[in-house]
Amino acid sequence: MVTVTPLEAELLEIAGSVPDPELPVLTLRELGVLRAVHVRGSDAVEVELTPTYTGCPAVEAMSLDIERALRAQGMREVTVRTVLSPAWSTDDITDEGRRKLREFGIAPPRVRRDRGPVPLELGPTRTREAAADPVRCPRCGCADTELLSRFSSTACKALRRCLACREPFDHFKEL
Template identity: 85%
Template sequence: MVTGTTTLEAELLRVAGSVPDPELPVLTLQELGVLRAVHLRDADAVEVELTPTYTGCPALEAMSVDIERALHEHGIRDVTVRTVLTPAWSTDDITPEGRRKLREFGIAPPRVRRDSGPVALELGPTRTLTEETEPVRCPHCGSADTELLSRFSSTACKALRRCLACREPFDHFKEL
């Protein structure tokens, strides 16, 4: 078993990391922060450590297949993708470049979490009235005047919001 990160491992990590996310193809897996490591097990055999965004994320299998394909094309014969849960993925693992791309794609990026505790409870009768952290900005017009429509949106990792300035609805990559 090889210990430490070799030059080849770093190169293979780059190759695997350049694979686009199947659900958010503007992001690479490296920018999403879900690729943990690539370990060389043999001259042409590697083990890849991948962590899910959400435990039930259905994109995980597609990610594994895409990583295998990318590494096969890079001359690696034997690729094993292993799912790791620890440490748990957080939206803080999305790189600054990834956040910029999300915004350009029309998805409000997650805010940086202050701590890893549970989400703040808002017991307003209908929609969110107060935001104790920085506001979620509209990815279209940049306005901070936005409201929550639903905590759950097109995928488990997003919430649905609406901009009160330009009236456009948009997805928000919610903090986890």
């Protein structure tokens, strides 16, 4: 078991409060990408960050924002290290993060019951959800939605439309 010092816990809280550059409604803690903070001496710290996917373009901006936040707390040397294992999963998004996504108008990823690989089904671009686990509209809550495009404003999201209120919305894809 890894022991976290009070200073590491405080710095983890500060780094975790940094907003995600692509989804500023979420903090890095709520998104689940901040893994650990390790104090190295009196004014040096190493931060472990796991991107949502290997080619995530926001990693550099996240790293710079974390460095700024921790330097403002007196840390002279801040190193942000990208950690790819274990891989980030949408299961890492906190309940608060899911609530904020919904309020922001983005359907949060569904909670997976098993931790195995996510099945990939190829098919037509426009598809309706299976009744067992639908993606609900974040505006009206209706479960009758359709997939318009597997990609939206970022690679992490898909574009969907509610068939009740007819509004399009982003859905944070399960990974």
